[in-house]
Amino acid sequence: MANPNPIFPENAIVLFILFCIIIGKLGPWTNALSLDIKNRLRNDSESIRTASNDYGNLIHEIPSSVLYPSKINDIIHLIKSSNARSIPFTIAARGRGHSVRGQAMTRGGVVVNMTSLSKNGSRIRVGKNSLGSYVDVGGEQLWIDVLHATTKHGLAPVSWTDYLYLSVGGTLSxxxxxxxxxxxxxxISNVLELDVITGQGNFVTCSRKKNSELFFGVLGGLGQFGIITRARIVLDKAPTRAKWVRLIYSNFSDFSRDQEHLISSNAPNYVEGILITNENTTNDWRSFFSSSSNQSEIASLLKKKGLLYSIELVKYYDNQTASTIDKEFQLMLKELNFIPQFIFNSDVSLIDFLARVGNLDNNPNGQLETHPWLNLFIPKSRISDFNAGVLVNMLPKLNYTSGLYIFYPLNKNRWDDRMSAVTPDEDIFYALALLHTSLPKESNIFDKFNNQILRFCENAGIKVKQYLPYYKSKEEWIKHYGSKWDIFQKRKLQFDPKMILSPGQRIFNSVS
Known part of the structure; x- marks a missing residue:
């Protein structure tokens, strides 16, 4: 069973013994590798330690070695070498290591350090064809680098994650x-083309019209069908600035109704909801926002209600629209029902807004923290029940409230159901991100809390879907994929029949 505790120096002796056992089993199959590949396989303590950990800091699986590829063919050769064995070794691609439950790990197998592909320079190239502008990006590249490279051309991708120090291949998976x-x-809805190395070691270029089965499978496919080495991503003209506000609500119906109105109007460029469980949340906003609101009044209302809600709302603009942005924004705000005296305002550059979270990997306390996150998609038809049962009755009672809690709606018609990603079967569904941070000894408190939420949903018949899913049994995965399971399993047999790739997801590879 995976060690639930982080690997600290006092565990070095145990780690060394396990490491020696694994390395002892490494010899027979390394003989089949070329000298060039052998020279790029490392099993030093630092490489193993890094590959045995991730951002979650909850699960630790020790690989036999780590591949530091200098070119795509290094990965192809590694995968083909595994396929040639009577008992293949497993392979996990690791980008930035921001999985939270060991999804980018492999016990006794080989972790591919994808970032090594860009050691000789950036693999980002902006181009244009008859359909418009695009950027070709190596799967190992970070979104923050994509942002800087494309805005130099006055262009940018249109869809992002809130945290940009993630690899392109990791988020598209x-x-x-x-x-x-x-x-x-x-x-994943804004990808035109991919280069993928399948679980058989085949290098395949795919798109919606070319090798489409692999294309749709890989996008949202949790690394089960291939390793993304290049993605061609849609670009549009980049705005230069972002007018940005955070609004506060005490009534859930107003909060959810306003969010749904905003995502149906297409007037804003960005809409997210935030759950306020303690006054530190709004105190933290002051580094970005100016506000005439009285913090003590917010604290008093929070104490009375137990939970407040906030909408984070952004509209982009540039020099051509600068003269009208204030009027447009005020018209949009007039349609909303927030508490008028509690409004936080900011006006920043596009890059400052998109990169506002900064680089969390620079956190000096990172190795001392765990992140027992829970991410859910919740059908709109049941959000009132979910609010009453979980947000109101459970979340404020969680005494350990270090983290960020996000809750916002999405339009299903913006997703392509042919892709592997799974969402509720409703026109609108909500994303809930409970981004807990804790000390290792406290992580079980949050795991217990997360499981209580899942049990509540099960008992109430709320058909949630996990985003960044983590399950321990194949039966749970079958339930998760529902009607998509048959095609998901078929694609696995087609593109990775020996079950080599991404064993840390625990879909087809049981972990004892």
């Missing part, structure tokens, strides 16, 4: 969502 997704769909 999930979906990639944020406050722009209601308008443009998730990041």
């Amino acid at each position: 999930n979906a990639g969502i944020s406050g722009q997704s209601f308008l443009h769909g998730p990041e």
Whole structure:
């Protein structure tokens, strides 16, 4: 069973013993590798330690080695070498390591450090064809680098995640969502073409019309069918600035109705909801916003209500629209029912807005924290029940409230159901992100809390879907995919029949 505790120096002896056992089993199959590949396989303590951990810091699986590829053919050769064995070794592609439950790990197999592909320079190229502008991006590249590279040309992707220090291949293997997704769909809806190395070691270029089965399978496919080495992403003219407000609500019906009105109007460029469980939430906003609101009044209302809601609302503009942006924004706000005396305002550059979270990997306390997150998609028809049962009755009672809690609606018609990503079967569904942060000894408190939420939904018949899913049994995965399971399983047999790729997802590879 995976060690639930982080690997600290005092565990070094145990780690060394396990490491020696695994390395002892490594020899027979490394003999089949070329000298060039052998030179790029590392099993030093630092490489193993890094590949045995992720942002969640909850699960630790020790690989036999880590591949640092210098070119795509290094990965192809590794996968083909595994296929040639009577008992293949498993392979996990690791970008930035921001999975939270060991999804980018493999016990006893090989982790591919994808970032190594860009050691010789950026693999980002802006281009244009008859259909418009695009950017070709290496799967290992970070979205923050995509932002800087494309805006130099006055262009930018239209859909983002809230955190940009993530690899392109990693987010496209999930979906990639944020406050722009209601308008443009998730990041996977804005991909034109992919280069993929399948689980058989085949290098395939695919799109909606070419090798489409692989294309649709890989997008949102949790790394089960291939490793993304290049993605061609839609670009549009980049705005230069963002007019940005946060509004506060005490009434859930007003909060949800206003969010749904905003995503149906297409007037804003970004809409997200935030759950306010303690006054530190609004205190933290002051680094970005100016406000005439009285913080003590917010604290008093929060104490009375137990929970407040906020809408984060953004409209982009540039020099051509600067003279009208204030009027447009005020017209949009007049249609909303927020508490008027509690409004936080900001006006920033596009880059400052999109990169507002900064680089969390620079956190000096990162190795001392765990992130027992829960991300759900909730059907609109049941959000009132979910609010009453979970947000009102459960969340304020969680004494450990270190984290960010996000709750906002998405339009299903912006998703392509042929892709592997799974959503509720309703026109509008809500994304809930409970982004807990805790000390390792407290992570079980949040895991217990998350499981209580899932049990509540099960008992209430609320058909939620996990985003960034984590399940321990195949039966749970079958239930998760529902009507998509048969095609998901068929694609696995077609593109990775020996079940080599992404064992950390625990879909086809059981982990004892």
